[in-house]
Amino acid sequence: MSAQNNQYALILGASGGLGAALLAQFLADPSISRVVAVSSQSQPEQPAMPEGASSKLVWITCSYHEVSMAQVVDQLTPYQGQFSRVCICHGLLHSDTLWPEKRLEDINADALHEVFQSNTVVPTLWLKLLFKVLKGSTPCVVATLSARVGSITDNRMGGWHAYRASKAALNMLLKNMAIEYARRAKNVKLMAFHPGTTDTGLSKPFQASVPSGKLFTPTFVASQLSTIMSDAQQDGVLCYVDWNGQVIDW
Ligand SMILES: NC(=O)c1ccc[n+]([C@@H]2O[C@H](COP(=O)([O-])OP(=O)(O)OC[C@H]3O[C@@H](n4cnc5c(N)ncnc54)[C@H](OP(=O)(O)O)[C@@H]3O)[C@@H](O)[C@H]2O)c1
Known part of the structure; x- marks a missing residue:
């Protein structure tokens, strides 16, 4: 198998609408030989996947507490330096x-904590813990x-305080971590x-x-993201882009 056909993908939060679509996208991609899915849910009995793709899939369950996340990362040690695609889908x-x-x-304080935990803390912990597995x-x-609602420049309407702020905080943490990854894992x-806006459980009440024509299928978005990731350059700079590859102002 050539190196081009031996890429590994990792989907974190693989049971959500977009996580499941990205999983299906990578399972169907012949250039990807291994797909690791991490989810709080157990593996669906009949996951949507092309014939023969099941042998590519490794499914790991995780409670998203830091200890449980670290145990997942320990299980990924055999794949150290081999992942070329990672999607962090929590929200x-x-x-x-x-x-x-x-x-x-x-x-409400409890709601703020809960939204920040899922949207900001969990993705940040993954990027901390995965460093040793991705470096190579x-x-x-x-x-x-x-x-896009995490963009401070783009915020004209206000509202959705916890969600907006958790995504803005996520963007700042990603910026910080990109600077450190650029130094330590080029x-x-x-x-x-x-x-x-994509047709998943998250957007359902607001559709x-x-x-x-502006409500996308998860399959369409997964395909767009896969192309955008393939075209990305290892320039050490965090980009903030939409489904069409257009840059968003911070
Ligand atoms: N759908 C849209 O219109 C839209 C628009 C803009 C941005 N987004 C963003 O796209 C991402 C995926 O959203 P989606 O539309 O696929 O939503 P979804 O179908 O509701 O999926 C929710 C995702 O969050 C994870 N999750 C749920 N509760 C969690 C918790 N307490 N802690 C950590 N993770 C938790 C799930 O992982 P498991 O169930 O696998 O554990 C799953 O990956 C989110 O970051 C969302 O903010 C979506």
Whole structure:
């Protein structure tokens, strides 16, 4: 097998709408020989995958506490220096117990903590813990799912305080970590990615106001991201781009 056909991919948060679509994208890609999926959920009994792809898949469950995450990373030691694609797909906007805030009075400490934990803390811990696994000679692109609403420049409407702030904080942490990765692991390129409004559980309650043609399928976005990652250069600079590869202002 040539080096080009022997790439490894890692999907963190593989059971979400976008995580599952990226998993399917990489399983169907003949240039990728191994796909490791990490999720709080167990492996679906009949995951959507092309025939023969199941032998490429390794599924690991994780509770997203730091100890559990470190144990996952220990299991990845045999793949040290071999991953060329990493997607960090965690994100929380609403749940049975929290809803995006419309006004100051809606701000709640527990909800702020919960949203920051999922959107900011968990991706940051992955990038801390994965350093020793990603460092090497294989060019590696790490796409972390951010959102355009994390752009301070773009914020004209306010609201969604916890979600917006958690994504802005994520972007700042990614910037910091990109600077350090550029010094200590030059083979790794970090990317903050905005998928556009995509038809997943996260966007479901808010889809009625999306203009026609602007609600993407997860499959479309996964394909776009895969192309954007393939075209990325190992320049040590964090980029903040949307589904179309367009740069977003911070
Ligand atoms: N859909 C959109 O329109 C849209 C727009 C802009 C940005 N995004 C971003 O895209 C990313 C993926 O979202 P999605 O649309 O695929 O949403 P989704 O279907 O609701 O998936 C949620 C994701 O978050 C993970 N997750 C859930 N609860 C978590 C927790 N408590 N701690 C850590 N991880 C947790 C899930 O991982 P497991 O279940 O596998 O453990 C899964 O990867 C998010 O970062 C989101 O902010 C989405």
